[in-house]
Amino acid sequence: MPENCQLFVGTKDYIAAEELQNSVNISAALGRPLLIKGEPGTGKTMLARSIAEGLQKELIVWNIKSTTKAQDGLYIYDTVQRLYDSQFGDHDVSEISHYIKLGKLGEAFTSPEQVVVLIDEIDKADLEFPNDLLWELDVMSFNIPETGETITARHRPIVVITSNAEKELPDAFLRRCIFHYISFPDEKMMKEIVHVHYPDLEDKLLAEAIKAFYWVRSIHGLQKKPSTSELLDWVQALTVGGIDPEKISSELPFLGVLLKKDRDFKVASQQMSGRVPNRKAPMRSFWR
Amino acid sequence: MFIDFFYLLRSYGVPVSLTEWMALVEALSLGLAHSSLYGFYCLARTVLVKSEAHYDRYDQAFQHYFEGIETSPELTEKVLEWLENALPPLRISPEERRQFQEWDLDELRRQLEERLKEQKGEHHGGGRWIGTGGTSPFGHSGYHPAGVRLGGSSVNKSAVKVAAERKFRDFRTDEVIGVRQFEVALRKLRQLSSRVEGPADELDVDETIKATAEKGGLLHLAWARSRKNTVKVILLMDSGGSMNPFVHICTQLFIAMNRASHFKDLRFFFFHNCVYDYIYLDPTCRPRNAIETESFLNQLDPDYKLIIVGDASMAPSELLMIDGIIDWSMSNSEPGILWLKRIAAHFEHAIWLNPILSEYWEWTEGAYTIARIKEIFPMYELTVEGLDQGIKKLKVKK
Ligand SMILES: Nc1ncnc2c1ncn2[C@@H]1O[C@H](COP(=O)(O)OP(=O)(O)OP(=O)(O)O)[C@@H](O)[C@H]1O
Numbered sequence: 041m042p043e044n045c046q047l048f049v050g051t052k053d054y055i056a057a058e059e060l061q062n063s064v065n066i067s068a069a070l071g072r073p074l075l076i077k078g079e080p081g082t083g084k085t086m087l088a089r090s091i092a093e094g095l096q097k098e099l100i101v102w103n104i105k106s107t108t109k110a111q112d113g114l115y116i117y118d119t120v121q122r123l124y125d126s127q128f129g130d131h132d133v134s135e136i137s138h139y140i141k142l143g144k145l146g147e148a149f150t151s152p153e154q155v156v157v158l159i160d161e162i163d164k165a166d167l168e169f170p171n172d173l174l175w176e177l178d179v180m181s182f183n184i185p186e187t188g189e190t191i192t193a194r195h196r197p198i199v200v201i202t203s204n205a206e207k208e209l210p211d212a213f214l215r216r217c218i219f220h221y222i223s224f225p226d227e228k229m230m231k232e233i234v235h236v237h238y239p240d241l242e243d244k245l246l247a248e249a250i251k252a253f254y255w256v257r258s259i260h261g262l263q264k265k266p267s268t269s270e271l272l273d274w275v276q277a278l279t280v281g282g283i284d285p286e287k288i289s290s291e292l293p294f295l296g297v298l299l300k301k302d303r304d305f306k307v308a309s310q311q312m313s314g315r316v317p318n319r320k321a322p323m324r325s326f327w328r
Numbered sequence: 329m330f331i332d333f334f335y336l337l338r339s340y341g342v343p344v345s346l347t348e349w350m351a352l353v354e355a356l357s358l359g360l361a362h363s364s365l366y367g368f369y370c371l372a373r374t375v376l377v378k379s380e381a382h383y384d385r386y387d388q389a390f391q392h393y394f395e396g397i398e399t400s401p402e403l404t405e406k407v408l409e410w411l412e413n414a415l416p417p418l419r420i421s422p423e424e425r426r427q428f429q430e431w432d433l434d435e436l437r438r439q440l441e442e443r444l445k446e447q448k449g450e451h452h453g454g455g456r457w458i459g460t461g462g463t464s465p466f467g468h469s470g471y472h473p474a475g476v477r478l479g480g481s482s483v484n485k486s487a488v489k490v491a492a493e494r495k496f497r498d499f500r501t502d503e504v505i506g507v508r509q510f511e512v513a514l515r516k517l518r519q520l521s522s523r524v525e526g527p528a529d530e531l532d533v534d535e536t537i538k539a540t541a542e543k544g545g546l547l548h549l550a551w552a553r554s555r556k557n558t559v560k561v562i563l564l565m566d567s568g569g570s571m572n573p574f575v576h577i578c579t580q581l582f583i584a585m586n587r588a589s590h591f592k593d594l595r596f597f598f599f600h601n602c603v604y605d606y607i608y609l610d611p612t613c614r615p616r617n618a619i620e621t622e623s624f625l626n627q628l629d630p631d632y633k634l635i636i637v638g639d640a641s642m643a644p645s646e647l648l649m650i651d652g653i654i655d656w657s658m659s660n661s662e663p664g665i666l667w668l669k670r671i672a673a674h675f676e677h678a679i680w681l682n683p684i685l686s687e688y689w690e691w692t693e694g695a696y697t698i699a700r701i702k703e704i705f706p707m708y709e710l711t712v713e714g715l716d717q718g719i720k721k722l723k724v725k726k
């Protein structure tokens with residue numbers, strides 16, 4: 041690793057487990073894209089922001105949709121505008137470069153300083169998408185045949201790619217990536233995460249909320265287990281609602297914040313009644 | 329180079345390629361293992377393993393390979409303690425770096441022992457330690473989430489112990505999981521049909537505009553293959569008594585199939601142990617809800633992809649004999665195996681999913697018939713990984 045290379049250690053609003061820090065630093069040192077997978081809400085998207093902030097670099101975000109094509113990230117040749125101009129405008133349409141617009145990767149490559157590029161939710165795109173980017177990500181350079189120009193990265197960007205595993209990614213693509221699976225945080229780490237979002241939270245409330253949260257997650261048969269984001273919302277609801285920490289576990293107030301699916305809500309409520317005998321219909325205090 | 333670790337990983341089922349191995353070598357030469365076994369554990373995993381489903385295998389292989397290193401009392405805590413303190417993980421001088429270019433384990437072990445002897449007690453090389461105090465660039469006042477100390481805090485973690493925890497066991501896809509995973513696997517059956525097949529019969533507006541523009545405004549039509557899904561699937565399930573233990577998993581597959589809205593056509597049929605003259609329309613397998621197997625084959629084109637689910641376990645007579653059928657009230661004029669062969673010959677794509685895990689295929693009571701049926705249909709175990717492989721198989725003609 042270069043002597044004065046900065047290392048990523050998380051930021052004040054983002055807790056990165058040591059293994060994750062390692063993977064980030066390894067990917068940066070090797071100049072290979074970092075592919076991040078993990079349950080929803082485990083901070084995949086946030087990671088890139090945190091890297092950019094921690095290393096004080098600009099962040100360029102490329103959000104992938106099902107219709108996104110690899111080409112979009114490189115450049116777009118606005119032929120329609122050119123056609124329009126040729127018919128109706130008084131522009132000089134022979135200068136094609138006026139109609140070339142760089143995409144997110146193009147922007148990153150031409151940036152005068154090293155940037156962090158986030159390719160968010162790559163699995164949303166077509167199956168061919170990752171393969172179509174292989175070459176460009178490898179050599180960090182591409183060609184614009186329309187103008188004969190070659191765009192080459194001035195500084196190899198730090199590339200973070202996230203996936204929710206909707207689709208399998210091609211092997212050839214995987215081979216070139218550094219891979220990290222963000223495990224769901226354990227209770228200790230979760231406490232830290234909540235803490236950075238709500239530093240003034242009462243210890244007792246935090247402890248009780250986390251205990252209850254992991255209990256809810258452990259319920260068998262949930263369609264969608266609550267994630268970090270839901271916990272954060274829940275903690276806020278509990279605080280704003282002025283809930284007595286003692287009652288969190290036994291009553292699970294505002295359970296609807298954690299479980300958004302009606303079915304899951306029912307499953308959890310049933311489990312609750314099994315768990316706590318002789319309650320006087322606490323169900324009514326639930327919020328949904 | 330400890331190349332045998334590479335082969336060990338592969339033998340444990342981690343599909344490591346040479347590209348990745350070379351990347352690991354490069355990373356080691358850059359000192360990215362931080363000269364600790366735990367650092368190496370993280371490094372090799374992040375560079376070599378590309379799916380959380382393989383983490384567990386990696387852990388097992390790691391444990392296997394490195395076990396000795398930490399079970400020897402000499403080299404357990406002490407060494408790692410020493411490692412933590414002696415080589416600052418973050419800055420490694422070029423000489424030190426060179427040392428680790430050939431990161432040979434035996435050599436490392438030897439060096440460690442030697443240095444251990446030399447170096448009684450701890451000793452920190454002064455300036456080499458990075459910011460245990462407040463020198464971190466991120467060290468703001470007050471609460472500091474990331475901890476001020478850079479890296480290293482878990483160098484004393486036992487890598488082998490971490491591996492032995494096998495935290496990622498639940499992510500294995502060769503263990504039976506659930507509907508959701510099946511759905512994800514089934515979705516792969518969509519993609520194969522999307523772009524490669526079929527005529528280019530849809531106007532590609534973008535391409536047309538582009539081509540027209542390139543021709544300076546002269547209209548040029550561009551056509552694309554339409555992206556309809558053309559996959560048609562038949563699920564043919566055994567609902568016989570020996571399948572009872574597998575009801576749960578079969579139900580999950582059934583639900584996943586049902587939810588998969590992306591098939592052009594999806595049909596369900598049932599049989600009892602083996603297919604004979606009749607095929608049933610519901611799992612109760614009653615004659616009144618049956619169609620002749622002959623007409624089943626006539627009605628359904630060979631391009632349907634056939635997935636048979638069954639334990640393939642029965643008395644050999646049920647498979648091989650006329651009137652071998654298990655239901656006493658029924659008869660069959662031809663042995664079941666003939667029907668299976670006929671079915672296999674009819675469909676261009678067919679697989680058999682067996683809820684019995686493949687490691688038992690040779691040992692269960694049904695071993696004989698499993699072996700015979702396996703000759704007719706490519707057989708996979710009914711797990712997420714098995715389904716995955718099966719679906720790959722379904723994409724190519726036999
Ligand atoms: N390690 C963490 N430190 C601080 N905050 C976190 C951490 N992990 C998750 N969060 C919080 O949880 C929320 C969800 O994070 P994020 O959107 O990055 O998740 P994601 O993995 O990208 O989810 P999805 O798969 O839904 O896109 C954010 O509000 C983020 O602040």
Ligand SMILES: [Mg+2]
Pocket residue numbers: 084085086160202
């Ligand atoms: Mg995200």
